[in-house]
Amino acid sequence: MRKTFLSIALLAFGSTGMTYAQTDYQADSIFIRQIFNSALSDGRSYEWLRDLTQKVGPRLSGSEGAAKAVEYTKDAMVNAKFDNVFLQNVMVPHWVRGAKEKAYIVSGKQKINVPIAALGGSVATPKGGTKAKVIEVKNFQELRALGTEKVKGKIVFFNRPMDPTKLNTFEAYGGAVDQRGSGPSEAAKLGAVGAIVRSMTTRLDDIPHTGSMRYASGAPIIPAAAISTNGAELLSKMVKENPDTEIFFEQFSETLSDAPSHNVIGELKGSQNPAQYIVVGGHLDSWDFAQGAHDDGSGCVQAMEAVRLLKDVGYKPKNTLRAVMYMNEENGLKGGVAYADSAKSKNEKHIAAIESDRGGFTPLGFGVVGTAAQKAKIAAWSKLFAAYGIHEIGPGGGGADIGPLAQQGTVLLGLIPDSQRYFDYHHASNDTFDKVSKRELELGGAAMAAMMYLVDKYGVE
Missing domain, CATH: 3.40.630.10 (Zn peptidases)
Structure with missing residues (x-):
């Protein structure tokens, strides 16, 4: 170049x-x-x-x-x-974000807290939080292939990492950020009650990265949050080990x-x-x-x-x-x-x-x-x-x-x-x-x- x-x-x-x-x-x-x-x-x-x-x-x-x-x-x-x-x-x-968010994963007798941050523009969870089984997907094609029957009532977990092989990290970001911007509405169209999105960073750490999301016209509105990359790795592992794994999250955001x-x-x-x-x-x-x-x-x-x-x-x-x-x-x-x-x-x-x-x-x-x-x-x-x-x-x-x-x-x-x-x-x-x-x-x-x-x-x- x-x-x-x-x-x-x-x-x-x-x-x-x-x-x-x-x-x-x-x-x-x-x-x-x-x-x-x-x-x-x-x-x-x-x-x-x-x-x-x-x-x-x-x-x-x-x-x-x-x-x-x-x-x-x-x-x-x-x-x-x-x-x-x-x-x-x-x-x-x-x-406004409101009070600090809370989240934990439940699998069998395990209950593990994980760091999350509400996505910019997201609504709050219902009072007392949202808890449901987790469906993990890498992209919208996987999500749509599951269909309403498998997604309805679940929390969709978007877990596509930024591509670490891209030397231009903005190119890697561009290849992953659609799940943050549009993922919640895509999940809501199939009946999901919430969305959790892997943070947009190549680093593994315990710091959630927020960013804007957009609700699609005509789609149901559900709460959405980013989870830290270490939290995403843990959640993915637990879902694979136990398909009945649930996540609870509570957030208090609102648009004035x-x-x-x-x-x-x-x-x-x-x-x-x-x-x-x-x-x-x-x-x-x-x-x-x-x-x-x-x-x-x-x-x-x-x-x-x-x-x-x-x-x-x-x-x-x-x-x-x-x-x-x-x-x-x-x-x-x-x-x-x-x-x-x-x-x-x-x-x-x-x-x-x-x-x-x-x-x-x-x-x-x-x-x-x-x-x-x-x-x-x-x-x-x-x-x-x-x-x-x-x-x-x-x-x-x-x-x-x-x-x-x-x-x-x-x-x-x-x-x-x-x-x-x-x-x-x-x-x-x-x-x-x-x-x-x-x-x-x-x-x-x-x-x-x-x-x-x-x-x-x-x-x-």
């Missing part, structure tokens, strides 16, 4: 002529080194993340923590002397009325085209029982840092640069949609949008969504990033929050960090500040600043 990216880059470099290679390239290389030096010697992202995770804490949409996060990031950008900082109104879902919230936006005004925008962002919300350090506190502070770095090294952008803290990526994407809708209604031209939502790990590249010519032009800058270990610049995903901008012709870029550890912490209570490396975080912010600079200077067409 790397050879392909570099081949595209070399072809694009060749098409620009020797003037860029010998003159502009050298100037850009020096300036980008200045960006990285500033980030690594005098960065603010790590301390911003410390405050966001430890002073603000969990930030699920509609919560008090989310409101505090809005105020914190707004104040941080004001204190960093951005040219303009403002809030964008957005109504968001307000789901939508709540008012905000996207937080900070700007560095453009000197030539102030009505044209280059956006860098992350999502401000996190799940309710974690600090949300990697998901996505890291992306938020990297976005703020990217704009701050360019300002503090004295760069005067042609276009307006924006750092956007989107609200409600985890369970609704309302912030991303509201931002794109606002841009369209105001006839704002967004040249490019860059998102960081894969954790604060060592940056390896950028995925690009755009035309073939746009991808080639951006890939041509690969040589400028190579000194920082960033080689993978080519086709890929942008990000959920910036995705709605694609309909307006915006080029989308997603920061690609090393993904091997991300799902150890994703949507789990161990996604805490101490799991983030200061240096890795700063390298990601600098990489985003460098990409913003190049897009601003050369455009994407």
Whole structure:
């Protein structure tokens, strides 16, 4: 893959002529080194993340923590002397977990407690909990083959692990997450009274990983929870040994009325085209029982840092640069949609949008969504990033929050960090500040600043 990216880059470099290679390239290389030096010697992202995770804490949409996060990031950008900082109104879902969940497995005379977490959007169990025999399946085909007769009145246990052979762990996640998102409704259609889903992580541990699920229109509504991977292994073993094994779980979650919230936006005004925008962002919300350090506190502070770095090294952008803290990526994407809708209604031209939502790990590249010519032009800058270990610049995903901008012709870029550890912490209570490396975080912010600079200077067409 790397050879392909570099081949595209070399072809694009060749098409620009020797003037860029010998003159502009050298100037850009020096300036980008200045960006990285500033980030690594005098960065603010790590301390911003410390405050966001430890002073603000969990930030699920509609919560008090989310409101505090809005105020914190707004104040941080004001204190960093951005040219303009403002809030964008957005109504968001307000789901609450309630008291801590309980679960245990019953097989014969054995009764073993296991860790679970209600899935985001799930209803509560009936008062006193839900207890029933367990039906284990790996996929929806297995479930449907069982039919209503075998599923009715049971708790369906979805136990398909993320594929450990996938080097791209996001690919492994994509191959397993449908059972969390749609599994409860698929089980309910066949008469199940509850759903238990294996946590989305490659690691075996006792920490349940939550995440959103969606109730299908017309399907019965049943409670659903994630079980830790060690709990899933134990449950599977006990079901195989005793088909009459039961599981009990109790949870107290509910969905309240939508709540008012905000996207937080900070700007560095453009000197030539102030009505044209280059956006860098992350999502401000996190799940309710974690600090949300990697998901996505890291992306938020990297976005703020990217704009701050360019300002503090004295760069005067042609276009307006924006750092956007989107609200409600985890369970609704309302912030991303509201931002794109606002841009369209105001006839704002967004040249490019860059998102960081894969954790604060060592940056390896950028995925690009755009035309073939746009991808080639951006890939041509690969040589400028190579000194920082960033080689993978080519086709890929942008990000959920910036995705709605694609309909307006915006080029989308997603920061690609090393993904091997991300799902150890994703949507789990161990996604805490101490799991983030200061240096890795700063390298990601600098990489985003460098990409913003190049897009601003050369455009994407």
